[in-house]
Amino acid sequence: MEMNARYTSFVAVGDSFTEGMSDLLPDGSYRGWADLLAARLAASAPGFRYANLAVRGKLIGQIVDEQIGMAAAMQADVVTLVGGLNDTLRPKCDMARVCGLMEEAVETLAPSCRQLVLMRSPGRSGPVLERFRPRMEELFAHIDALAARHGALVVDLYGSTALSDRRMWDVDRLHLTAEGHRRVAEAVWQALGLDAEDDWQAPLPPTDPTGWAARRTADLRFARQYLGPWIGRRLTGRSSGDGRPPKRAELLPYELPLGRDEAPLGRDEALS
Template identity: 80%
Template sequence: MQMNANYTSLVAVGDSFTEGMSDLRPDGTYRGWADLLAARMAAVSPGFRYANLAVRGKLIGQIVAEQVDVAAAMQPDVITLVGGLNDTLRPKCDMGRVRDLLEEAVERLAPACKQLVLMHSPGRHGPVFQRFRPRMEELFVHIDDLAARHGATVVDLYGSAVLGDQRMWDVDRLHLTAEGHRRVAEAVWQSLGYDPEDDWNAALAATAPPNWAARRVADVRFARQHLVPWIGRRLTGRSSGDGLPAKRPELLPYEDPRT
């Protein structure tokens, strides 16, 4: 273990990506990269404490209003902040406002912890994300600037070819699989100065692509189960996270949920 990797607490801030969708446990709850990271940090730091304030569907304005001050008040060693991507996926998006809100979040969080971690969110290869890539890349340039000015660490998941592989994404095409979350946890673990366990960016083994019929069945399933409800929420101003509490709202000693 490296000497600089001596953290005793973690607070995760964000949306569905940090909540852990779609990494399901057998009991139906979500695990995700932040829980995996906390478990590993707790294994090497007795008394390690963890909070996860993330709620699915949150826009950056909601993250700033509902999570940032709470996280800052906890004064943890590490804070992770991933937000703004939901904004970029909306048909109408004021990128200037998104940048300003993200800057406000970083300005509040950076002084409240030993290490702030920001990310370039992963992007799935395919036509849906292609439309929104310019906004995403504009956001990532701003993140790099904020990190340089505030001493934050940036984990570049967007630049990872393997995390763009369609096999790393759930059937909703918006959230990573369990293997995707495991790799993100490893990437953040390494960015914090811990010794690598494996190469999180290693390519998946080559497999034969699905045939035309299988792709069409998958497209119909995706549209019916995920795309149509998502469009419906956009049109009515609703969010999948409306009314949901933070995943782990208090900074408490970490206990493995399997025990």
């Protein structure tokens, strides 16, 4: 890691987490941590270039097939790779295959960029994901080993108590809120050796506990609007990312579009 380094290009690879769901902007598009990071890097590097190849719902095999070669060819200063979590949430998951594909991705990307950044993805507190945690932790242990072998950085979002707070998660319970994305951008910024703006792991202020009736109402809404459709797509082999192009497919000079500095809104969005 180079302290106070200057980076002139950034490519983000992954799924809905890197696409930016559910950090919704007034124009209906998503911002997210990668866009926030790109904007901060661009502020100190004239001519800064940014590509975001992420597409919601992608499995690690699709990321390898559709994004890794393209990202490696761009020869960027910084490449971030986040993937595999969608695989671990499937009822049937071949973890040996997932880990092998992650290794293939890292072996391709690491020599092609100045700094590869991997992440232990954040996890929301609660019972829903508990059955999947052993798989997630197996994936994260593999990511740690790959990073050590290939000189990549690992940003440990999974170990952050603040990011596990349910208030950091959108109503779909799978995507971070705008504040969650802001904190991820800060975490990656600091991991790259750049001066901290704030403490991304600072706990949220205490709040009064939610009553039983309100929790059950929220659970029913979640099941009806998000969990049901998500299960339906799993059973039929469909994905919310089917036919969707990358967010920003070319490594081009990055300028914050007009109106994109407005405050993001909440989002009712299906699970990826």
